[in-house]
Amino acid sequence: MRKTLSRTLMIGATSLVATFVATSLSAAERTLKFHNGYAESRPEAGFVDEFAALVDVKSGGELKIDVYHAGSLGLKEPDMLRTLQRGLVDMALLYGEYYTRDAPELSAVYAQGAIKEAEEHLELLPTVREIYVREYGDWGIKTIGGVVSPVFDVGVHCKEPANSLEEIKDRKLRVWSSHLVDTFTRLGISAEVIPQNDMYMALQTGVVDCAYYLSTVAETVSLNEVTDYEAYLHPWAAVPAMFGVSQRTWESLSEDHRNILEEAGEEIWEKTREMSVDQQREAEARENRESLGVTILEPFSEEDVVRFQEAAFEAWEKLASRAGEDGLAIFEEVTGRIREIN
Structure with missing residues (x-):
């Protein structure tokens, strides 16, 4: 009788521990929704997928990015600044020239004729990026790298x-x-x-x-x-597409998860930057x-x-x-x- 009672208590305790561990793991995991307006066949979409995979690996599966290509979340590109500002989606691939209604100044960042040699683009990129960081920041959007378009x-x-x-x-x-x-x-x-x-x-x-x-x-x-x-x-004066995170989402993340997002975003930025000017x-x-x-x-x-x-x-x-x-x-x-x- 005592053995049976002890076994029952042990099983119950084990079950409680397992439930606690499972709950703790579940609480530690986080999935962010990422809006991408480009079709899945576009190179930009491939780099977004690569970014998501990097985040998964770097976080040991604790932080996941669920990418919705071709606007499959039903979100409209011209509304994206307001959408992220309100926290209606966690992340998005941002292309400044789409937002002329809400932020017409973003269409003035870069224009055709700005460069006469492809290499000039690489020297201008830090300035262009700083402007996007600042302007998107005014909308409550944190930028963490992105895709540098090729200079065709x-x-x-x-x-x-x-x-x-x-x-x-x-x-x-x-x-x-x-x-x-x-x-x-x-x-x-x-x-x-x-x-x-x-x-x-x-x-x-x-x-x-x-x-x-x-x-x-x-x-x-x-x-x-x-x-x-x-x-x-x-x-081509190619405008980069930035990875934007809603400030509401950003503030809800742990410091580790923020660091992982920034590291992964920077890796994609550097990789695409190196590929952007290619004479061959x-x-x-x-x-x-x-x-x-x-x-x-x-x-x-x-x-x-x-x-x-x-x-x-x-x-x-x-x-x-x-x-x-x-x-x-x-x-x-x-x-x-x-x-x-x-």
């Missing part, structure tokens, strides 16, 4: 040969932003914004004669089927476009590049002024750094 070649792709500003003055040019419309208008060139998904048809039907586009990835949108000639103009990648992409029948002309002259940059800076300042004092301050901060570099 930007070229003018035409049906007929053209590799000077003078030669495209009588052509209709497709561009991707109002800033670029203003830039080319200042150069006496007719340009209009046509979405990427409509660009192929616009070229095929003669709505435009040329397309200003990221040459490195032109094959992915079949530009080689509707344009035969390409000329390099400048390197650009050379191989050019060779591939030539194999598809594209004739690559001599690049636009240095004189044309300088004229383009001057017009781009004027259009950039106008864009910044529409964002108010914050926009102009950001413009002065970044262009000041560009002048220091040059």
